[in-house]
Amino acid sequence: MKPLASLILLGLCFFTVAAQELTPAKIQFSLPQHPQYNSVLFHYYKQDYQAALKALSIISVTDLSTHDQKTHQLLENLLQVSNGNKAYVGKLVADSEASIRAILGLVNEHIEFGQWQEAKLLLTEIADDVPKSLSSEYLYLQGLTLLNSQKDTTEIDISLQSDVGALWLQQLSNGLHSQAELNVLLKKVSSLDSRFQIVKDHALKELGYQFLQINNNQHAIQSFSAISIDSAVDTSALLGLGLALNSVGQFDKSRVALTRVLQAKDPGILSYEALLAHAYALEQQGDEVAAVAQLKQGIKRAQQRLVNQPQLIDNLKLQSDCFATLLAYPQIGLCDYYDEDKSETFVEFLTNESNVRANEQYQLLITLNMDYNKQLQTIAAFNFLLNHQIKQISELLNSEAIESLERRIDDTTLQRAAIVASVDDAEENRNGHFFLSDHYLALQRRIDDTFARMVFLKRAGQKNTASERRVTLMQRIVWWHSFSNFSKHLAQTRDAITDLNNQLTDNHLAYQILQDFLAKIPVLEQQLALMVTISTDIANQQLEISKIQQVVIENIGKSIEQFYKKEGVQLSRFIVDAKLALVRINDASFNRHFVKEQQGLNENDE
Amino acid sequence: MRNLLLSILLLTVCSVASATPNGSVAGKIQALKQQAVKLHKDLAQLEADLLYPAKTxxxxxxxxxxxxxxxxxxxxxxxxxxxxxxxxxxxxxxxxxxxxxxxxxxxxxxxxxxxxxxxxxxxxxxxxxxxxxxxxxxxxxxxxxxxxxxxxxxxxxxxxxxxxxxxx
Incomplete structure (x- = not known):
């Protein structure tokens, strides 16, 4: 009974690799001095790598120095690798911490998808360049790949009281180890503090079953008992504890644990194992009647389940259709559920349940389909963009617009020439301009009148030196006033010329840009044509997915049958075990009665 | 039930791996993507220059x-x-x-x-x-x-x- 349970439950205790998040750290290398680069980093730190790449792409590199261009390229490579593009790994500068972090992120991604060979290659590539700050992350990922290749990994030392260390201990607890190694592991896992409780609980359960397998019941009990009462681990830990307690004769305690398993009402073989163990505990405590009743009830339930199996198989095959539909149209997310699996958590289970590694499988098919959709969407988006650009360019480039622009350039050139000539002329004849201004003439008239009056007074023998001086001064003031007005006018004219020059430059630039657009049109049209061809290819390939779905449905059908065949064998074995237990209990009971009767007869004879 | 799905989905992977389409189209798409990305970069820069001229x-x-x-x-x-x-x-x-x-x-x-x-x-x-x-x-x-x-x-x-x- 115990080996069977252990075998089944070890299967249940298989964990997927716990993804270890490698968030981007602060960039240490110096970027070109432009706020746009900091805005790229803003997206990078948010782990929105696509937005970061987009922000980087609109920064023009033509004005950058050679050194800054290299840094720009390094940042682009880093973002590409962070975005999951392994083609850029070789272009990264290996001694940068950010680069190593990005590559480790990529390794993590490979491991999550079970691509161990790629992960191993990348790890080997950066082996000599890992900085101290990332060494535990590196060792953790390296350990996972080693664990996958079944090598001895216990010597790998990672700081315990860290996320990485705790996860590593959990991973180690999954593998099979010698008793000494298991003891060391138990000590290490037990020393983890409450920050790592979830990981610790899972690791303890793994260790508990491994101790159970090598008949080290005390350590098994120690492992299972240390699991937190609020633990998220399933009832299999309780079953393990019950089995271990049965083995050391602590039946009261084992019944408490096993009753909790039975109360969980799991329809699988786990509850039958718990039932068998519970009945054994009852029997050992002398409550044979209850043990017999429980065994009979269990046999009845197992037999009923065997009878129900064909119907279950049919229902589950219907569900497999639903599953395939979910794969094809993940956005629908609705499905009819049947019988015992009529559960709202079915979809969640498919995507999240670590035991069945459904996420990985599901992701593979979804990714395949989504890749096609993404490619089509990308192409459609580019088509739209290119069409939009071509339309804009066509509008900009119609002959009327070009002619109008050319006319504007000519007009502006002429205007500028006229103003320049006018200003030159004014400068050359500024005295004329000055003396011909109305304002000046009016003032001059007034001065002349005053002067005439003064001459008259002088002739009359009256001297007025002060008045003469004032008139001279006034003449000077008028002259300077008029000149400063003229200077102001001249400055304004020069500003106007500068504006015209700017306009002219802008017009020339606009013209140049339009010419650039014109040159790009054939390229754009060529791209469009190519995209149409590719779209057709992709659409054809998408059709292939329906065939894959058919294969999936068939495989699922076969798997369902295999599963129930296996469960049938397990149930039959349970029934046999239960019946044997009944016989054993009956025999024991009969023997006791027989002994009692014999004793009674002997007493009577005496 | 969970074990059932484990078995089902393990087989699913095999079927997917065998049915993955050939790589020639993927190669063409990659090449096209590179060209399109470069073009898009040029267009985005040009668009930014036109929409937000230095003067304003x-x-x-x-x-x-x-x-x-x-x-x-x-x-x-x-x-x-x-x-x-x-x-x-x-x-x-x-x-x-x-x-x-x-x-x-x-x-x-x-x-x-x-x-x-x-x-x-x-x-x-x-x-x-x-x-x-x-x-x-x-x-x-x-x-x-x-x-x-x-x-x-x-x-x-x-x-x-x-x-x-x-x-x-």
Missing amino acids: QVAIYVSKKLAKSVVLSQLELFIDDQRVASHIYSAEDNHALDLGGMQRLFLGNVRVGEHEFKVTAKGIDQTKAVITLQGNAGLYKSSEPLSINIGLSDTAGTTPPVLSVNRL
């Missing part, structure tokens, strides 16, 4: 330089009393700003001349109290592109956090 371009960035923790929750930007941009900040946004990232809050056009830039923001300080901050500045836009930084700073923790609006 104004770009406004947000950054943090704080010794004490302040979580920015929202921010509004006014140019000449006209509300031109606002943003609600997530934990990720705050994390990125704390690491030294600068958020480009606004990219647009203003005419050459004097302009009034006003910012109002709300946040939560380290005592979990909600704080409201304001900052403004009158800046001259010349014919060169204008980059402005809205900085949230606390002078190395010695003063309460303030919002400043400066030319970059």
Whole structure:
């Protein structure tokens, strides 16, 4: 009974690799001095790598120095690798911490998808360049790949009281180890503090079953008992504890644990194992009647389940259709559920349940389909963009617009020439301009009148030196006033010329840009044509997915049958075990009665 | 039931692997993607040059330089009393700003001349109290592109956090 349970439950205790998040750290290398680069980093730190790449792409590199261009390229490579593009790994500068972090992120991604060979290659590539700050992350990922290749990994030392260390201990607890190694592991896992409780609980359960397998019941009990009462681990830990307690004769305690398993009402073989163990505990405590009743009830339930199996198989095959539909149209997310699996958590289970590694499988098919959709969407988006650009360019480039622009350039050139000539002329004849201004003439008239009056007074023998001086001064003031007005006018004219020059430059630039657009049109049209061809290819390939779905449905059908065949064998074995237990209990009971009767007869004879 | 799905899905992988389409189209797509990305980069740069010419371009960035923790929750930007941009900040946004990232809050056009830039923001300080901050500045836009930084700073923790609006 115990080996069977252990075998089944070890299967249940298989964990997927716990993804270890490698968030981007602060960039240490110096970027070109432009706020746009900091805005790229803003997206990078948010782990929105696509937005970061987009922000980087609109920064023009033509004005950058050679050194800054290299840094720009390094940042682009880093973002590409962070975005999951392994083609850029070789272009990264290996001694940068950010680069190593990005590559480790990529390794993590490979491991999550079970691509161990790629992960191993990348790890080997950066082996000599890992900085101290990332060494535990590196060792953790390296350990996972080693664990996958079944090598001895216990010597790998990672700081315990860290996320990485705790996860590593959990991973180690999954593998099979010698008793000494298991003891060391138990000590290490037990020393983890409450920050790592979830990981610790899972690791303890793994260790508990491994101790159970090598008949080290005390350590098994120690492992299972240390699991937190609020633990998220399933009832299999309780079953393990019950089995271990049965083995050391602590039946009261084992019944408490096993009753909790039975109360969980799991329809699988786990509850039958718990039932068998519970009945054994009852029997050992002398409550044979209850043990017999429980065994009979269990046999009845197992037999009923065997009878129900064909119907279950049919229902589950219907569900497999639903599953395939979910794969094809993940956005629908609705499905009819049947019988015992009529559960709202079915979809969640498919995507999240670590035991069945459904996420990985599901992701593979979804990714395949989504890749096609993404490619089509990308192409459609580019088509739209290119069409939009071509339309804009066509509008900009119609002959009327070009002619109008050319006319504007000519007009502006002429205007500028006229103003320049006018200003030159004014400068050359500024005295004329000055003396011909109305304002000046009016003032001059007034001065002349005053002067005439003064001459008259002088002739009359009256001297007025002060008045003469004032008139001279006034003449000077008028002259300077008029000149400063003229200077102001001249400055304004020069500003106007500068504006015209700017306009002219802008017009020339606009013209140049339009010419650039014109040159790009054939390229754009060529791209469009190519995209149409590719779209057709992709659409054809998408059709292939329906065939894959058919294969999936068939495989699922076969798997369902295999599963129930296996469960049938397990149930039959349970029934046999239960019946044997009944016989054993009956025999024991009969023997006791027989002994009692014999004793009674002997007493009577005496 | 879980074991059933394990078995089902393991077989599923095999079927998928065998049915994966050939790589020639994928290769063509990759080559096309490279070309398209380059073209898109050129177009995006050209578009930015046309939409935001140097003469009128104004770009406004947000950054943090704080010794004490302040979580920015929202921010509004006014140019000449006209509300031109606002943003609600997530934990990720705050994390990125704390690491030294600068958020480009606004990219647009203003005419050459004097302009009034006003910012109002709300946040939560380290005592979990909600704080409201304001900052403004009158800046001259010349014919060169204008980059402005809205900085949230606390002078190395010695003063309460303030919002400043400066030319970059």
